[in-house]
Amino acid sequence: MLSHCGLPPRNKPKRPYAGLQRASDARAALPAADDLAVGAVTRQRRTSFWISAVAGFAVALGCGVSPAQETTLSPEALREIAKVEAEIDRIEVQTLERLVAPPDNQVQQIELIGKLMLYDKELSANRNEACAFCHMPEAGFTGPVSELNRTTGSYPGSVRTRYSERKPQSHAYAPLAPVLHYNPGQGDLVGGNFWDMRATGRRLGNPAAEQAQGPPTNPVEMGLPDIACAVYRASQRPYRALFEAVWGVQAFAIQWPADVEHVCNQPGPPAAHDPTPVHLTDLDRGRAAATFDQMAQSIAGYEASAEVTTFTSKFDAMQAGKVQFTQQEQAGYDLFRGKAQCNACHRDGGPGEDPLFTDFTASNIGTPPNPRLPYYAEQQPDARGYVANPAGSSFIDFGVGGFLARGHPLSQPSTVDVRWLPLARDSQARFRVPTLRNVDKRPYPTFVKAYGHNGYFKSLKSIVHFYNTRDLLARCRPDDPGEGISCWPPPESTDNINTKRVGRLGLSDEEENALISFMQTLTDGFMQGGQQ
Numbered sequence: 001m002l003s004h005c006g007l008p009p010r011n012k013p014k015r016p017y018a019g020l021q022r023a024s025d026a027r028a029a030l031p032a033a034d035d036l037a038v039g040a041v042t043r044q045r046r047t048s049f050w051i052s053a054v055a056g057f058a059v060a061l062g063c064g065v066s067p068a069q070e071t072t073l074s075p076e077a078l079r080e081i082a083k084v085e086a087e088i089d090r091i092e093v094q095t096l097e098r099l100v101a102p103p104d105n106q107v108q109q110i111e112l113i114g115k116l117m118l119y120d121k122e123l124s125a126n127r128n129e130a131c132a133f134c135h136m137p138e139a140g141f142t143g144p145v146s147e148l149n150r151t152t153g154s155y156p157g158s159v160r161t162r163y164s165e166r167k168p169q170s171h172a173y174a175p176l177a178p179v180l181h182y183n184p185g186q187g188d189l190v191g192g193n194f195w196d197m198r199a200t201g202r203r204l205g206n207p208a209a210e211q212a213q214g215p216p217t218n219p220v221e222m223g224l225p226d227i228a229c230a231v232y233r234a235s236q237r238p239y240r241a242l243f244e245a246v247w248g249v250q251a252f253a254i255q256w257p258a259d260v261e262h263v264c265n266q267p268g269p270p271a272a273h274d275p276t277p278v279h280l281t282d283l284d285r286g287r288a289a290a291t292f293d294q295m296a297q298s299i300a301g302y303e304a305s306a307e308v309t310t311f312t313s314k315f316d317a318m319q320a321g322k323v324q325f326t327q328q329e330q331a332g333y334d335l336f337r338g339k340a341q342c343n344a345c346h347r348d349g350g351p352g353e354d355p356l357f358t359d360f361t362a363s364n365i366g367t368p369p370n371p372r373l374p375y376y377a378e379q380q381p382d383a384r385g386y387v388a389n390p391a392g393s394s395f396i397d398f399g400v401g402g403f404l405a406r407g408h409p410l411s412q413p414s415t416v417d418v419r420w421l422p423l424a425r426d427s428q429a430r431f432r433v434p435t436l437r438n439v440d441k442r443p444y445p446t447f448v449k450a451y452g453h454n455g456y457f458k459s460l461k462s463i464v465h466f467y468n469t470r471d472l473l474a475r476c477r478p479d480d481p482g483e484g485i486s487c488w489p490p491p492e493s494t495d496n497i498n499t500k501r502v503g504r505l506g507l508s509d510e511e512e513n514a515l516i517s518f519m520q521t522l523t524d525g526f527m528q529g530g531q532q
Contacts, residue, residue, distance in 0.1 A: 077147035114302030125223035134168035140438030153455020167455035175208040175304035208300035218411035228278035229264035332518025362430035366491035401428030429493035471503030
């Protein structure tokens with residue numbers, strides 16, 4: 001197993017953030033849907049190669065480098081980002097072609113709208129970041145840039161010097177999460193989306209839809225200053241006619257103020273004295289809110305489609321009697337359900353259950369802090385005067401408990417049910433149990449995936465070894481070369497730490513590898529015939 005350290009050093013810039021510009025100053029307008037012609041679609045859109053940001057796009061790379069010691073993005077990261085953005089553009093163009101002859105089924109129409117929105121960079125403040133930038137299919141609908149996964153763990157937003165405090169989750173299978181609720185028999189909150197469950201689904205009846213409403217106005221993600229900006233931008237896009245056909249012509253029948261372009265071009269957050277800077281009448285504000293809900297429901301509809309949530313893994317084929325596991329895979333599955341206790345939280349199904357490999361509860365597994373999160377260095381005002389993380393290096397992510405007690409400082413698409421406030425202490429530092437489906441899906445064998453809420457772990461072997469040995473190995477010293485092998489750093493928080501199923505599982509190295517072999521059978525695409 002590779003050590004957590006040992007990363008090559010990067011060259012430090014002469015001046016942090018020098019010469020920072022928008023990654024893409026403009027994108028040429030797409031033709032209206034009626035002008036599209038199958039097989040003859042032209043696009044003169046500039047792929048955002050981020051070249052303008054090379055001098056100032058600062059992240060913390062390399063072991064032992066604090067986030068405050070900014071270094072420029074490596075050429076490898078820039079190359080990967082360029083490929084990802086080109087692939088996003090390709091998928092969007094290909095999907096736009098379907099508007100010429102859209103499906104005649106409303107469910108499929110909603111899925112088409114949702115896909116177009118997920119791959120649309122125009123729905124971000126600087127028109128440079130689609131939702132898909134953090135959720136690409138080749139990586140299991142999570143972070144698609146190996147170099148960022150290997151280093152920062154989190155991804156930059158539309159304002160390229162702003163990073164989130166967490167790694168991107170997969171949105172595959174997310175629509176199958178139940179609405180967040182308290183189960184008194186279990187003594188647990190169950191359901192919701194996001195690491196901290198803050199997309200509760202209580203308002204729209206769909207956690208995935210409420211999750212989709214978070215990133216557009218999150219200042220460190222897509223960065224729009226007002227939900228009305230997302231609606232306005234969507235009203236200018238080629239899919240407007242299909243959206244109106246599905247959701248009604250009233251969707252964009254809004255009297256936009258003369259300064260709407262200027263307002264929406266200013267990254268959020270809005271000024272405290274003007275929280276909705278697109279100034280609309282009460283009627284139009286209500287209409288914009290309803291349309292924003294329908295946009296989110298469209299995105300959730302696509303995420304629930306057979307193109308994303310496919311159930312086409314080798315595990316599914318085995319369950320259907322179409323294939324058998326190898327000896328090692330079967331040994332791993334036996335461990336998963338037995339000695340390793342994985343199935344207690346990452347459930348493989350039961351009576352009336354789909355095998356979703358999560359129980360939708362939350363747990364604190366004792367993940368160490370990820371010192372390379374750029375978020376730790378976001379305690380100073382940026383070029384727009386915004387401070388994402390006033391706590392700086394002392395920031396502690398309190399997960400579900402933080403959401404219940406204080407809300408989320410960057411993005412809160414769902415309000416907190418005040419009746420849950422008494423649960424905050426017992427939920428402190430706990431994070432949603434992620435699905436293990438597609439946990440090892442990657443575009444090529446050496447592609448690095450990050451694991452844990454903050455992306456601390458850089459391989460499946462690393463996180464499995466942590467589950468197995470967290471409480472057996474010594475605590476690491478600063479910059480300990482044995483980190484991840486002979487020692488572990490202390491947890492980010494010891495509140496409500498899981499000692500029942502994590503820490504001393506008694507697995508051999510061979511058994512750890514067998515578990516990994518089984519989890520690799522959860523990668524979709526093994527069975528053909530599904531929409532791939």
